[in-house]
Amino acid sequence: MLTKFQAKLFFLIGTFIFSAIFLFLTYDSLKYVYANPSAKTLSDEVIRGKAIWEKNNCMGCHTILGEGAYYAPELTKVYERRGPEWIRVFLKDPQAMYPGERKMVKYDFTEAQIGDLIAFLKWNGELDLKGFPPKPEFKPTTQTVSANAVSIAQPEKFKQICVACHAVGGAGGNVGPALDTVGKKFDLAYLENWLRDPQKVKPGTAMPKLPLSDSEIKDLSTYLSQLK
Known part of the structure; x- marks a missing residue:
């Protein structure tokens, strides 16, 4: 059982120690923030x-x-x-x-x-977040289906937008299917209609309707039709 003096002393020492720890951690955090390249x-x-x-x-x-x-x-x-x-x-x-x-x-x-x-x-x-947010433990990987797909030049629009979801030659996103052999499955006319309005071709598809011009649709569909 602590005396009144001991309890007061315990409170003051504890307050001092934890206040010092808090101030040190605050200083260390601010030093890191302002020293960071960001x-x-x-x-x-x-x-x-x-x-x-x-x-x-x-x-x-x-x-x-x-x-x-x-x-x-x-x-x-x-x-x-x-x-x-x-x-x-x-x-x-x-x-x-x-x-x-x-x-x-x-x-x-x-x-x-x-x-x-x-x-x-x-x-x-681009902030250094020390691994946050964590990457999925079992991240899906994309593999090259057709070596021919790697050698075909990609339209600029494909590099800018399509790779966010699709992969060709093992490079790109994995939200949508890999497109290495899409030219074997669909002809040029189908690909043009698909790019113009995916929902019209396949209602309920997750493929977004991209704001593409006629020339961009032609370039992309020509490129995709060559992936065999």
Whole structure:
């Protein structure tokens, strides 16, 4: 049983020790933050992008750096997963890419605002987060199905958008199927119709309707038809 003096002394010493630990950890954290290279890449575009993020309450649905809601996808590494062009197209009109599916609001951002948001997402994705968010333990891998596919030059639009979901020659995303031999399965006319409006060809498909021009559809479908 502690005396009144001992209890007071115990309280004061404990308060002092834990206050010192708290101050040291705060100092160490701030030292790390300001010494980190990311502080030097904090551009005006990134700052404006953060302001747009906060003004539109994006964290009401999305999570970034471990903070936010879990209603919509986590976006800390979205720049790495999708790439700038895919994000740009999606932000212009989410419903156009996924008719009747996406609940993402169309904010009517200007091109400059979209650029600022992309800069903000890129900056967050390049932070040294010590392994956060963790990568899936059993990540699907893509393999080269056809060696011929590797030697065929890819249209620029394919490199900008399509690789966010599809792989060719073992390189690209794994959200959608690998396209190494897609030319064996579908002819040129089918591929053109598919790229023009996937939902019309196959209702309910997860493939988004991309805002492609006629010339881009022709280039992409010609390229895909050669993958055999």
